[in-house]
Amino acid sequence: xxxxxxxxxxxxxxxxxxxxxxxxxFYCPPCxxxxxxxxxxxxKNGACPxxxxxxxxxxxxxxxSITYQQLLQYEGKYEYISGSTLKIMASPMDTTLYxxxxxxxxxxxxxxxxxxxxxxNTPVVFKRNDQGNINGYAVDNQSFRxxxxxxxxxxxxxxxxxxxxxxxxxxxxxxxxxxxxETGSINNAFNQPKRIKDMVKATIKGKYPDVHSILIYKDNKxxxxxxxxxxxxxxxxxxxxxxxxFIGSLVGLAIEAGAIGSEQDRLMPYFNDEYERxxxxxxxxxxxTIQNFLTYRHGLDCENNNPKSAGNEQLMMESADWVKYTxxxxxxxxxxxxxxxxTGAALTLGRLIELATDQPLETFSxxxxxxxxxxxxxxxxxxxxSTSRQTYSQMYxxxxxxxxxxxxxxxxxxxxxxxxxxxxxxxKTFEEYTSKFGYLWEHKYFVTEGKQYTSYMASGNGGQKxxxxxxxxxxxxxxxxxxxxxxxxxxSTPPNQMIPKYILPSLD
Numbered sequence: 001x002x003x004x005x006x007x008x009x010x011x012x013x014x015x016x017x018x019x020x021x022x023x024x025x026f027y028c029p030p031c032x033x034x035x036x037x038x039x040x041x042x043x044k045n046g047a048c049p050x051x052x053x054x055x056x057x058x059x060x061x062x063x064x065s066i067t068y069q070q071l072l073q074y075e076g077k078y079e080y081i082s083g084s085t086l087k088i089m090a091s092p093m094d095t096t097l098y099x100x101x102x103x104x105x106x107x108x109x110x111x112x113x114x115x116x117x118x119x120x121n122t123p124v125v126f127k128r129n130d131q132g133n134i135n136g137y138a139v140d141n142q143s144f145r146x147x148x149x150x151x152x153x154x155x156x157x158x159x160x161x162x163x164x165x166x167x168x169x170x171x172x173x174x175x176x177x178x179x180x181x182e183t184g185s186i187n188n189a190f191n192q193p194k195r196i197k198d199m200v201k202a203t204i205k206g207k208y209p210d211v212h213s214i215l216i217y218k219d220n221k222x223x224x225x226x227x228x229x230x231x232x233x234x235x236x237x238x239x240x241x242x243x244x245x246f247i248g249s250l251v252g253l254a255i256e257a258g259a260i261g262s263e264q265d266r267l268m269p270y271f272n273d274e275y276e277r278x279x280x281x282x283x284x285x286x287x288x289t290i291q292n293f294l295t296y297r298h299g300l301d302c303e304n305n306n307p308k309s310a311g312n313e314q315l316m317m318e319s320a321d322w323v324k325y326t327x328x329x330x331x332x333x334x335x336x337x338x339x340x341x342x343t344g345a346a347l348t349l350g351r352l353i354e355l356a357t358d359q360p361l362e363t364f365s366x367x368x369x370x371x372x373x374x375x376x377x378x379x380x381x382x383x384x385x386s387t388s389r390q391t392y393s394q395m396y397x398x399x400x401x402x403x404x405x406x407x408x409x410x411x412x413x414x415x416x417x418x419x420x421x422x423x424x425x426x427x428k429t430f431e432e433y434t435s436k437f438g439y440l441w442e443h444k445y446f447v448t449e450g451k452q453y454t455s456y457m458a459s460g461n462g463g464q465k466x467x468x469x470x471x472x473x474x475x476x477x478x479x480x481x482x483x484x485x486x487x488x489x490x491x492s493t494p495p496n497q498m499i500p501k502y503i504l505p506s507l508d
């Protein structure tokens with residue numbers, strides 16, 4: 001329990017007050033109402049005027065008097081929970097101290113002296129030795145030692161050489177490599193290409209912080225490929241929850257291979273040899289199908305964004321076995337009726353594939369999905385248990401390979417005339433079982449200038465966004481590091497702002 005509390009203390013982001021005074025704003029919780037299209041915030045508490053949900057409060061007290069040079073004294077590699085490590089780095093761009101965990105950076109804000117706080121107002125206090133040098137930190141009554149000050153720093157500017165002169169950015173057609181993606185010019189793909197170029201310039205200027213890559217694939221050609229903050233096409237980027245969409249792909253491949261009978265099969269019997277018994281077993285739980293989990297209509301008390309839900313992600317991560325924890329949850333709704341976004345459901349499907357195929361999920365995915373598409377540079381450790389508290393059993397893929405996977409889906413499961421995933425499975429994946437979900441893919445709609453645009457989306461914390469736009473023969477891919485954006489800014493990640501402001505209007 002204390003380990004998870006400590007993870008939250010360092011991983012939740014901070015809302016900074018420029019004046020250094022206590023500030024409070026209110027914002028609508030994650031939903032699909034109009035407030036999120038413009039990232040509207042409110043200065044008074046109450047209900048959202050658009051959807052009626054209770055507004056959430058963002059508050060902090062920040063001292064911005066500390067300088068970048070003063071922040072440098074805290075830099076270093078430190079001990080972290082469960083024998084792991086983290087890095088503390090200072091950014092000259094925004095004069096902010098960051099905790100870097102698994103390549104993700106989380107800001108801490110200065111209060112006074114050697115004390116910093118996060119959004120939970122939990123103090124993070126740096127300690128000094130007799131000589132006055134920093135030698136560790138303490139948080140939640142736990143102390144952690146400084147290991148070394150010799151660290152490789154992350155790139156803190158989008159593109160430092162252009163940061164003060166983003167107008168000097170010059171568009172270049174993406175390079176054609178041997179990965180199978182054809183490339184072309186954005187000037188031939190969009191009616192208003194200047195909007196796309198303006199988006200890149202705004203990112204270079206820092207208007208959309210921590211966007212790591214932007215790729216656009218239009219009319220079967222890669223026309224935009226831009227990287228920031230030191231990332232490039234060879235970087236294997238963490239996907240967070242966007243991994244879930246590809247677990248859905250693997251379920252279809254396991255059915256095609258004959259390891260699983262059908263998505264209409266009941267789910268629980270596949271785990272009978274894995275676990276002796278399940279808590280809260282009932283006829284309703286026995287009726288749950290694989291398809292119920294694929295569409296998040298599981299009926300279990302599992303809802304990520306609901307802190308009162310027994311199956312919310314943070315509570316699940318405190319358990320030793322995340323699959324067992326999920327399957328032990330009580331049924332609170334009729335399975336197959338109401339959708340409820342639940343990380344445990346997708347992880348359980350990954351474990352289902354392992355049991356059905358009698359091999360690790362990584363091995364099965366490599367043989368049936370990645371190798372047939374010539375995707376070789378990726379990382380994935382799938383262990384849905386307490387050993388994955390920092391890595392979440394997520395995939396790491398290169399951005400161009402994300403484009404390839406999305407293009408395969410957009411082409412009915414084919415890549416370079418090879419049928420990778422059965423076309424029928426692709427059709428089922430994008431059917432609208434609820435207003436929001438297909439088979440672990442989300443139906444994402446944008447309304448811009450009075451027009452609705454429809455996409456299929458794989459999404460992950462931090463701004464990992466893979467959107468397929470069938471009507472426009474287009475794919476957009478973003479990767480980023482805006483983790484826990486709602487807690488920090490009270491608004492969604494940059495791609496949800498950039499897509500409707502720049503990309504969609506450029507189509508018409």
